[in-house]
Amino acid sequence: MAQRALAIIAGSALALLTLGPIAVVLLRAEGFGSFRPGDLDAVRFTVWQAFLSALVSCLFAVPVARALARRRFPGRAVLVALLGAPFILPVIVAVMGLLAVFGGAGLVNTVLGALGLARFDIYGLHGVVLAHVFFNLPLATRMLLQGWLAIPSERFRLAASLNLTPRATFLVLEWPLIRRVLPSAFAVIFVICLTSFAVALTLGGGPRATTVELAIYQAMRFDFDLGRAALLAMVQLGMALVAGMVAWRVSLGSGFGAGLDRQTPHWGARGLWFDAFWIGLVAVFLLLPLGMVILRGLPGLWLLGSDTLRAAGHSLLLAVASTTLCLIWALPLATRRGELLALSSIALSPLVLGTGLFLILRPFVNPFSMALPVTGLVNALMALPFALRILRPEAEAIRSDFGRLAQTIGLTPWAWTRLVFLPRLRRPLGFAAGLTAALAMGDLGVIALFADPDRATLPLQVYRLMGSYQMEAAAGASLLLLCLSLGLFWILDRGGRVGA
Amino acid sequence: MLEVKGMRLALDGFALEGDFALQPGETIAVIGPSGAGKSTLLDVIAGFRKPDAGQVLWQGQGLSDVPPQARPVSMLFQDQNLFPHLTLARNLGLALRPDGGRVTPDEAARVEAALKTMGLEGLGNRKPGALSGGQQARGALARVLLQARPIILLDEPFAALGPALRQEMLDAVTEVAQVSGALVLMVSHDPSDARRFARRVVYVDGGRVHAPVETKVLFDDPPPALRAYLGQEPG
Incomplete structure (x- = not known):
């Protein structure tokens, strides 16, 4: 059948685009290039910071999720929704916000300085861990909260009685x-x-805080040592695959958390102040950096140069292209098998893929001229597992609800797609499109590997402005990026709901 | 003639067998306890399930390699008989234009006529959600009427309706059968449905699709298994 053929094409394209670059990387890595003394440190640092980030996120998530599960207070729904925001928040924007709070001239250091205490240096291990906790504490909290709310309230009633x-x-x-x-x-x-x-890239660096991904980037950008970049990419691939397999074994399928607005009544739950402390802490930790992005960004909006505006244009174009590609790719793969297939790309790092694509393209074209198309492709690929996770359940429900009816009427595949499948899939399609667009808009990965000044995206432009100490312009550009990312998400998600 | 020859297929825990023939234009009730395989039998005829052995023939032609959409069969399911996001008229139009193209004025007139036959005049612009349960069922019947296939399969499409509405629908089905001249098979739990609607009854139980028997003959002197199913004392 035509649908089957499309699924096979989409699946093959996925396999080719993930395995192809890896194969090239493997071939290249064997050829030449060797480790440097610093590379082992990079491996050690990568594992250590990931371990610390996961540990801190999980430890803090327990009291926060517990408090959110059993307390009702004004703004609770907003806070729970906010826990989902870091997913679509551009990393560079969060980093700008964290710098405004914890950076050299940030709020924390101002207070510490006034008290005559030692200053806090955000660059290095603790900065990297801090930013990772900012992004992943909400994730861990949501996963736990979902579990908490799944405990039947009868159990708590029984415990109380x-x-x-x-x-x-x-x-x-x-x-x-x-x-x-x-x-x-x-x-x-x-x-x-x-x-x-x-x-x-933004908070680490130096011999003591370099991750393998960063080392790949440096080998490509500064040393142009493709062999070593390929070798590092292989190391990264190995680590991610092992960790990915472990994660797959212990993972439960977290979902995106429907019904998190429920709250379980807890009879005689004590520790009100304890709960309030944790809720307050996480609210401040999430809101303060975002608030600072807006506060510092507003004056910077008047400093937006033509470079920044052009970069914003590139990013918008890229987001639209990535989203279109991702959805066209996802639709035929919205089956259980397709979802499994796409999951494999979660463990692949964009930099490894980028390195592979760079090596593939190099004999034919100047890879730097392909920066935007390659970035768009990798972004679509990276968003694919998330899009499928959103689309698959609904797509399967539509097939099981209406597949037989369509067959007994004899609907043609095209009529089925146009009149039944897509219209009924509109809501999850809008949500998936919103996520993909926001992810593509905020991505700062492959583009850093490929870009020349003429082909910057907005996140890269923010990074460059930061690098050249134009902090106000960088703040303005971050605010623009934040608005564009959230705006795209809102418009697309909303588009799926209106009249549906 | 619809023939089911040497059919055998494994269901959970038992095998369903059947060997029978039905005449074009007949009205047949398929009755039997739940889980006996009534719906499965319809699925085999419609092509949604392949039997492990045997075959289905229509007018002497084997249907084994014919996909559901190309079989001379239209089917009403227990639910989901209309696309909920399309208007009734659009739903019915799809029966005439399965490629989703615009219907011609002639076809639109046929849709209107089918609506009228089913007592749904003027409701073509409504979506199924804005219709009552009975109207939805009649809309689905209008769809079957428009498809004009020689075999109509009804898999308990009226199970969710109240008794009065169900009788009304049975009469509507009888009318569809007369208008279209199609062979109609309807699955039911309820013997009174069979009496009201069917000339002959196919009884499914104990892993066997029994050959059709005249409705009156069957119920006047039911075999022991059917007697037990109906809850009658042997007498």
């Missing part, structure tokens, strides 16, 4: 849940942090 002590309630009801959810949250965050590039 048995007059269990808080300690006993915790041991009987909550501890088993934590033990079930937390390992998978840890594993997922560990994998994410292992392949994180933009954070290490």
Whole structure:
């Protein structure tokens, strides 16, 4: 059937685009290039920062999720929604916000300085971990919160009627849940942090805070040592695959958290101040950097140069192209098997893929001239697993609800797609498009590898402005980026809902 | 003639066998306990399930390699008989133009006529959600009427309706059968449905599709298994 053929084409393209670059990297890495003394440090640092980031995120997530699960307060829904925001927040924007709070001239250091205390230096290991916790504490909290709210409230009622002590309630009801959810949250965050590039690029660096991804970038950009870049890419691939497989084994399928607005009544739950402390802490930790981005960005908006505006244009174009490609790719793959296939690309780092594509393109064209198309392609590929996770359940429901009806009427495949499948898939399609567009808009990965000054994207432009100490212009550009990312998400997600 | 020859297929825990023939234009009730394989039998005839052995023939032609959409069959399911996001008229138009193209004025007139036959005049612009349960069922019947295939399969499409509405629908089905001259097979739990609607009854139980029997003959002197199913004392 035509649909089957399309699925096979989409699946093959996926396999080719992931395995092809890897094969090229492997071939190239064997040819020449060798490790340098610093490379082992990079491996050690990569694993260590990912471990710390996952650990801190998970430890803090427990009291926060517990507090959110059992307290009702004004703004709770907003806070829970905010926990989903880091997913579509451009990394560079978050970094700007964190710098405004924890950076050299930031709020924290101003306070510390006024008190005559030692200053806090954000660059290095703790900065990298801080940024990773900013992104992943919400993720871990959401995963735990979902588990918490899945405990039937009858159990808590039973615990209350048995007059269990808080300690006993915790041991009987909550501890088993934590033990079930937390390992998978840890594993997922560990994998994410292992392949994180933009954070290490902006807050790490130097011999003591270089990740493997960053080392690949440096080998490509500064030394133009393709053999060594390929070798490092192989190391990165190996680490990510091992960690990815472990994560896959312990993962539970986290989903995007429907129904997180429920809250379980807890009879006689004590520790109001304890809960309030954690909720307040996480709210400040998430809101303060974002608030600073807006506050510092507003005056900077008047400093937006033509370079920045052009970069914004590139980014918008890129986001639209990536989204279109990703959705066209995802539709035929929206089956269980397709989702599994796409999942393999989660463990692949964009930099490894980028290196491979660079090596493939080099004999034919100047890779730098292909910066935007390659970035668009990699972005679509990276968003594919998320898009499929959103689309697959609904796509399968449509097929099982209406497949037989379509067959008994004898609908042609095109009529089925146009009149039934797409219209009924509109809502998840809008949501998936919004996520993909926001991810593509904010991505700072492959583009850093390929770009020349004429082909910058907005995140790269922010990074360049930061690098040349034009902090106000960088703040303005970040605010623009933030608005564009959230705006694209909002418009597309909304488009799927209106009249549906 | 619709022939089911040497059919055999494995269901969970038992095998369903059948060997029978039905005449064009007949009205047939398929009755039997739930889980006996009534719906499965319809799925085999419609082509949604392949039997492990045997075949289905229509007018002497084997249907084994014919996909559901190309079989001389239209089917009403237990639910989801209309696309909920399309208007009733658009739903019915698809029966005439399965490629989703615009219907011609002539075809539009046929849609209107089918709506009228089913007592749905003027409701073509409504979406199924804005129709009552009975209207939805009649809309689905209008779709089957427009498809004008020689075999109509009804897999308990009226199970969710109340008793009065269900009787009304049975009469509507009888009318569709008369208008279209199609062979109609309807699955039902309820013997009174069979009495009201069917000339002959196919009884499915104990892993066997029994050969069709005249409705009156069957219910006046039911075999022991059917007697037990109906809850009648042997007498």
